Amino acid sequence: MNELFNRVSVRDFMPDRVENDKIERILDAGMHAPSARNQQPWEFIVVDDKQYLEALSKISAYAWPASRAPMAIVVLGNRDYMTNPVMWEQDLSACTENMLLCATSLGLGSVWLGVAPIRERMNAVTDIFDLTENLMPFSIVAIGYPTEGKHAHRTDRYRPERIHHNGY
Ligand SMILES: Cc1cc2nc3c(=O)[nH]c(=O)nc-3n(C[C@H](O)[C@H](O)[C@H](O)COP(=O)(O)O)c2cc1C
Numbered sequence: 344m345n346e347l348f349n350r351v352s353v354r355d356f357m358p359d360r361v362e363n364d365k366i367e368r369i370l371d372a373g374m375h376a377p378s379a380r381n382q383q384p385w386e387f388i389v390v391d392d393k394q395y396l397e398a399l400s401k402i403s404a405y406a407w408p409a410s411r412a413p414m415a416i417v418v419l420g421n422r423d424y425m426t427n428p429v430m431w432e433q434d435l436s437a438c439t440e441n442m443l444l445c446a447t448s449l450g451l452g453s454v455w456l457g458v459a460p461i462r463e464r465m466n467a468v469t470d471i472f473d474l475t476e477n478l479m480p481f482s483i484v485a486i487g488y489p490t491e492g493k494h495a496h497r498t499d500r501y502r503p504e505r506i507h508h509n510g511y
Contacts, residue, residue, distance in 0.1 A: 346447040349497055353452025354408040356487030360391070361414050365449045369416070369486065372445030376437035379430030385438050388417040388472060395471065399456075399483055402467040406456045412485035415456075416442065417468060420479040432459060435481040442484050452489030458482050 370387055378384065390396060391414040399417070400410035409415050418439055420431045439455055446453040458464045459481045468480035 346444045350443055350447040351497060352454040353487075353489045354411065354454050354485075355490045356412045356452060356485075357490055358413060359488050361451060361486055361488075365451065366414070366416075366486075368449060369442050369445045369451075369484075373416075373418070373438040373442040376434065376441045378434035378437065379427040382424055382426045382430075382434065384420045384422075384424040384431050384434055386419045386421050386478065388419065390415045390417060398471045399468070402458070402464045402471075402483075403456075403461070406464075406483065408454050408485045409456060409483060412487045414487065415483050415485045417472070417480060418442075418482045418484065419474070420459075420481050422477040422479065431479070432481065435459070439482045439484060446484070446486050450488070451486055453484055453486045456483040456485060 366389060370389075373385060373387065374383065376385075390399065396409050396412065396415060399415060400407050418435055420435050422428065425431055443453050443455060458468055459479065465480045468474070468483070469478070474480070
């Protein structure tokens with residue numbers, strides 16, 4: 344559980360490559376997420392090509408960390424796997440969060456770059472990879488070894504006043 348409380352968004356990375364076994368572990372963590380009716384609608388594009396990372400960094404004003412990372416994973420929903428399509432965004436959120444937590448546990452930094460449901464961002468990712476119509480870009484997770492000292496620190500977010508018992 345430590346990684347859950349220690350995770351912070353990292354947006355500035357060392358140039359070092361992320362080892363293949365760590366990438367595989369992060370993908371495995373994503374695929375272990377809960378999903379509605381266990382539909383597991385996810386697919387992934389692992390990106391370490393600088394040109395693609397640069398292109399991904401331009402899909403929104405906030406996606407720039409993709410160009411600072413040695414790699415990113417584009418998380419997609421595949422309509423062909425969806426038996427409960429209305430829940431696809433919840434499924435892919437759980438998947439993305441699992442990947443962030445796994446990256447933290449492996450000593451890596453990561454940040455969730457939002458794509459869905461913003462249509463322009465989804466279209467931009469579709470265009471970059473020439474994706475077929477059944478594939479819906481959901482998020483981008485930029486990953487790498489964090490640079491020293493530049494990152495947010497864990498903050499106490501516990502707010503007892505947000506908790507209600509047996510009614511509001
Ligand atoms: C749905 C979603 C979309 C996000 N999109 C972006 C983004 O486009 N660019 C970015 O730098 N961070 C993005 N973030 C990261 C948030 O800014 C970050 O989680 C938040 O500021 C809290 O900081 P922490 O992750 O360090 O706890 C996104 C997070 C979520 C959950």
